[in-house]
Amino acid sequence: MESSFLPWDLPSRWMGCDEGDYSHLFPLLRAQGYAQACPHMTHLTLASTSQIRAELLRNAGLEIETVAARVDEEAIKAALLAEDAKPRDIADALAEAKARKVAMKGTAGLVLGCDQVLEFDGRVISKCANSGDALELLREMRDKRHSLLSAAVIYEGDKPVWRHVGVARLMMRDASDAYLEDYIARNWESIRHSVGGYKLEEEGVRLMARVDGDYFTVLGLPLVELLSYLTLRGTLPK
Numbered sequence: 078m079e080s081s082f083l084p085w086d087l088p089s090r091w092m093g094c095d096e097g098d099y100s101h102l103f104p105l106l107r108a109q110g111y112a113q114a115c116p117h118m119t120h121l122t123l124a125s126t127s128q129i130r131a132e133l134l135r136n137a138g139l140e141i142e143t144v145a146a147r148v149d150e151e152a153i154k155a156a157l158l159a160e161d162a163k164p165r166d167i168a169d170a171l172a173e174a175k176a177r178k179v180a181m182k183g184t185a186g187l188v189l190g191c192d193q194v195l196e197f198d199g200r201v202i203s204k205c206a207n208s209g210d211a212l213e214l215l216r217e218m219r220d221k222r223h224s225l226l227s228a229a230v231i232y233e234g235d236k237p238v239w240r241h242v243g244v245a246r247l248m249m250r251d252a253s254d255a256y257l258e259d260y261i262a263r264n265w266e267s268i269r270h271s272v273g274g275y276k277l278e279e280e281g282v283r284l285m286a287r288v289d290g291d292y293f294t295v296l297g298l299p300l301v302e303l304l305s306y307l308t309l310r311g312t313l314p315k
């Protein structure tokens with residue numbers, strides 16, 4: 078890789094290596110905060126504070142940077158609900174708002190915004206504020222179906238270049254009050270940031286009678302579709 082790809086102020090000690098591939102330096106460069114100076118090193122910037130989204134992307138081998146988008150989700154959601162927007166349009170609009178906010182800061186390369194919406198009984202359910210609300214929600218949702226809609230939007234420069242909304246349909250089992258109370262007491266600290274009050278990869282799976290749809294969509298990111306797009310456009314090797 079040409080040394081011109083590397084930041085001009087790269088400490089000379091790192092320029093000691095020959096003119097060949099610098100990729101073995103990338104962890105070192107990243108640790109020194111050079112990732113932004115070398116956008117080619119970063120496959121994309123994740124405009125999200127979601128731990129699971131960052132984990133899924135990194136586990137898939139992507140080099141990502143994370144930047145909090147800090148959009149007023151509740152205000153956007155309220156405005157869209159006032160216009161009778163569908164849950165998938167709300168998820169898509171929120172994902173786009175997050176990607177756009179970070180992209181407009183001049184972030185180099187691709188910026189990915191995401192949002193997950195839970196649809197139950199014709200309603201868009203927001204995250205529970207406390208464990209009592211979470212217990213109440215699970216009591217309502219047991220023995221019934223709900224859907225998770227995970228939207229992802231990619232910006233390049235000032236334009237959206239890709240979007241997808243993944244949908245998963247889940248049927249909760251008719252869990253007992255005693256189990257739900259114990260479940261919330263055991264898991265509240267872990268599930269407090271997950272819409273729906275569960276993490277499928279943890280004990281949340283014991284709430285379910287059936288899961289139809291993509292596992293990653295349930296976790297909050299249509300990962301397979303995203304990777305297909307990044308491969309198709311050449312960001313990831315074929």
Ligand SMILES: Nc1nc2c(ncn2[C@H]2C[C@H](O)[C@@H](COP(=O)(O)OP(=O)(O)OP(=O)(O)O)O2)c(=O)[nH]1
Nearest residue numbers: 125126127129192193270271272276277295296297
């Ligand atoms: N680990 C895990 N997380 C889940 C699961 N289901 C939902 N989530 C997480 C994914 C997202 O982080 C969160 C959904 O809320 P949002 O889409 O608003 O994202 P969040 O507020 O976390 O971050 P962001 O708004 O993107 O900065 O719930 C699950 O089954 N497992």
